[in-house]
Amino acid sequence: MNCKKVAESKPDGFINIFNGKNLENWEGDPTYWRVQNGILVGEIIPETLLKRNTFIIWKGGAPSNFELKLDFKISDKGNSGINYRSSLIDTLPFALKGYQGDIDGSNRYTGMNYEERGRTTLAPRGQKVIVNSQPNPESENSLKNNIVSNAWQSSEILASLGNQDSLLNYIKDNDWNTFHIIAKNNRLQHFVNGKLMSDVTDNDSLNRKQSGFIGVQVHTGPPMKVEFKNIQLKTLNSE
Template identity: 65%
Template sequence: MYKNSRTVSKYLAGSFIALLLLAYVQSCKEKKQEATVDTVVKILEEGDGFVNIFDGETLTGWKGDPNYWRVENGALVGEVTPETLLKSNTFIIWQGGQPDDFELKLEFKIAESGNSGINYRSDLIDTIPNAMKGYQADIDGKRRYTGQNYEEKKRATLAYRGEKVTINSQDTPDVEGSLRANVKSNCWQSREVVGSLGESDSLKTKIKSEDWNEVHLIIKGNRLQHYINGVLMSDVNDEDTINRKLKGYLGVQVHVGPPMKVEYRNIRLKNL
């Protein structure tokens, strides 16, 4: 009787182990299927022409001052410390070309004291290292300017947050000092507000403070649209054939001012 009991016990133990193995194999299959589904969904979501232009691990393909730019936790980090205060704005610049018509998607997080922006269709400034001038999707930690269209070192503010604007034709070419007379209170004067996208303070509530936000720029022809978290923040039609740019460099900024930190991740570009 004792011998038969031991045999039954061994049989039951073996069966239990077999069931555990079967459950494990089935679980692995299900997880693999789930991972495959997730991968397919991601491909379908991002399979519409967007290409990652930042690998999340290195600064490969980007050029900037390593005193201010690094990669950390999958993000492109720009930081100014008390020991590295800036005398002029500095950028890290994508080396993959000069996009003309494109869409750009990325996420940013910025400290409350931070001031940054995404420059596009911009020129490099030969006399200042890692400096750019051109269109900028403005970003700041206090959310005063985030979402507006500001043209760095050129025509200044083209559209405040909540504005749909037409920039009128201008005979003043972009040469040293020639544009200053048409800029007042840091705003380009040859512009017409043709519509409203909402009150600036109301749109501000759509922007997260010191948390991750999604940016989507749609830049096509002379129309420049800045979206944040799916909300259109500014919309510019640039009819100024003398001063507008239809292609140029792409980069992100850390601004002159107090110590600050800004992070960018999931930077994806689609040429139109």
């Protein structure tokens, strides 16, 4: 990945991958995405309701091991997320399949690890887990059959990171929050405002991804607005 196309590295190793001026190196549907006052804005209004989720996708690379930091703010009824190590859906424009750091205005799910168009919930907020492959993967619909109540069944809870109420205290309503993703080898950690919210070790060699695209989402549902700024990426080695 050649990050120097976007910006020079800072002393801490991070680069800005959103310049705050325009959508250079980003691709999405302009009906839903714009730059306003230095902020990347995703918005659905009553006249533009979605039939499926849509993303704006960073086209500067498909990183493997990295840290990603950004600030976000979301409306009360908003539903969004940060996808990474994701693949494009050839038959659909601006669609991604892959890991997601979830964000929602009611903060029921903010910080969890959800796999878009894949294994669904890998780790709810507050869990440290190991994810394994589905049993009998050669059987028909084995992936779908291993999902119950929108959650992947082949996982083992290693530890609690805190209960829902205690973790919720770290997330600010109707204000700016910082999301920090660390993806190194098969371990995926999501932090919000410096607090670890979910921690996944993905041992599912059949379904996991080692690299892929980064993108942010607006979700189907009622009108909403999500804002992003200070989007920074740092590449990591595999040791």
